Each structure stands twice: as structure tokens, then as C-alpha cells.
Amino acid sequence: MSEAERTIETPDDPEDVAEATPEATTAEAAAVDDEREPEDEEPGAGRGRRRIGVLAGVAAFAYLLDLVTKIMVVEWLEHEEPIDIFGEWLRFEALRNGGAAFGIGEALTVVFTCIAATVIVVIIRLARKLYSAPWAVALGLLLGGALGNLTDRLFRAPGALQGHVVDFIAPKYFAVFNLADSAIVCGGILIVLLSFRGLDPDGTVHRD
Template sequence: MAAWAADQATKVWAVARLDGHDPITLIPGALSLRFLRNPGAAFGLGTSMTLLLSLVAIVVVIVVVRLAPRLRDRTWTLAIALLLAGTLGNLTDRLLREPEPLHGHVVDFLDYGGLFVGNVADIYLTVAAVLILWRSWQGVALDGTPAPAGDDDE
């Protein structure tokens, strides 16, 4: 809940301080604060699919909540918590921001050297993806036990 709140607080700040203003350079060529409202997904993809992105986010939240009771491994717990916080952070924008519910535009303000503009929820989602891939590659199940081996009989 604290991670979601941090994401939302930074977005409220971005709307109040960055909307309608010139970008603020933090690290020349690498990081600046630049306000934009994103109707799509990462890298400006799917701008016409806001409703679908909202519905996918709702499904992700439901799946994560259903997985939560099985978590016994700290790394998996952190990964799933970050996945939930990031998904809920951007879903909150899609539900509550203009132009209308389920079609709202996500507030982005972290400009990574002109490559893409994101937000704190996107950082959570990226770290979650790395942790999920890492733990899966290690063969660790949600409960911390070795994951069942795949079928090698080909």
C-alpha cells in the first residue's frame, strides 16, 4: 500500500508542478522531469487500446491477489508486491483520470534521456519483471521450494 501511495503522490506532484512547464534536467542527457499524459503502454505503444490495457490490469490485479496466499519466498513476495503496486498505480490513473473511467491517461514524468517517459509505477513493474525472471530462472517456486522440473522427454 505504501508503494502505491508513493506512486500516486509523485503523480499528484507532477501534475501540480510539471504540467504546462518546461522540462527540468536532473542529469544532462540521461534524466529529466517532463510531464505527459500517456493513453497507451510503455514507449507510447497501444495509444488506441486504453480500455484493453485497463482490463488487462484488472486481470493482473485479480491473479496477483489470488497468488498472494501461496507466497513464502521473500524474493517472490517482493516481486509480486511490486507487480501489484505498479499495476494498481497505473490502473488508478486509467480509472480516475481524464478523459473517462477505464480510458484515463497515465501520468508520466520521468524522461530517461529521450528514450521513454515513465513514472514510479513503471519502475516497480520493471523491478518486478527482473525479480520474476531471476527467481524463475533459479527454479524457485512461490513457496520457496524448488519448482517442479519440466518434461525433458522430447
């Protein structure tokens, strides 16, 4: 091998090589970190915000649907003859209910108003730790239904905290109810099913 070839293959100064190596390593590590940053930004915060969005969307839909149907019932059906939907098996009949869902406990209007307000506060607090989409739907149904009936309690006759809820869905051999009651029942059933499956609101799954 010639002297020129040995000069090309062998570094002039070993210290230069020692100093260059850490810099190259650092640059490579920075490049790897840059590539990984988009994957590491996903964790809980963004996922939690999306679940809260689902909860809020379901609650808003259930609340607005209940509110609009009650306005229509009061405007067009109250003090009028019931409307048959499926013969005598299902009809629309406007009634005022001072009790809980399906006419239960009409003498405890104020108590049920406080319970509805408490349920709303609990759901809002629980939403901060919510990472499960099914739980978001279930709690959204509960929240929308509770808000719908609470609106009646606060703003309808005979007065604040004692207002009577507007009911209008009247199946045969069953109590008259409204869409808020339906949302509450559906949300409650979904929560029971999720609990049986071991799925918690934070997205974890436990097995008893």
C-alpha cells in the same frame, strides 16, 4: 538381609505397580507434548501470513510513492517547461499516456485497463499460496505498479477506463515513464531471476 530391608525394597502389591506405571508414562508423555507444542505451531499458516504482509507492504509503498509523485507532477510540472536533472540525459517532463508502459499502444487504453485489473486479481489469488519472501517482494512491486497505473486509468481524463497515465521521467533516447512502470519492470525482472533459480512462489525449489 533383614526382613525390614526386604519389605522396603519389594513393593507390597504388584498390581499397584502395574497400575502406576501407565499413569506415570501418560504424565511424562503429556509433559513432552507440552514442551513440543510451541515448535509445532510454526508451519505454513504463520509463514504464509508473514509473506502476505511483505507483499502488501511492498505494494502499498510502491503505490503510494507513485501516487504522490504523480500528484506533485500534475500540480507543479504539467504545462511547464521540463526540468533538467542530469543535463539533457535525464529530465522531468509531464506527459499524459493513453497506452501501456513507456507509451506503447496508445490506441488500446481500455484493453490495458482490463489487463491491469486482471493482473491485480491474479496476484491476489496467488498470494494465498505464497511462502517465498523474494516472490512476495516481486509480486508486491507488480501489484503496486499495476494499482498505480490502474488508478490513473479509472480516475483521470478523458474518462473511466480510458484515463491517461501521468508520465514524467524522461531519459534521453528513451520513452517517458513513471514510478509505477519502474515497479512493474523491476518486479518482472525479479520474477524472471527467481524462475531461473528454480524458486517457486510456494517456497519450493525445483531443478530442471
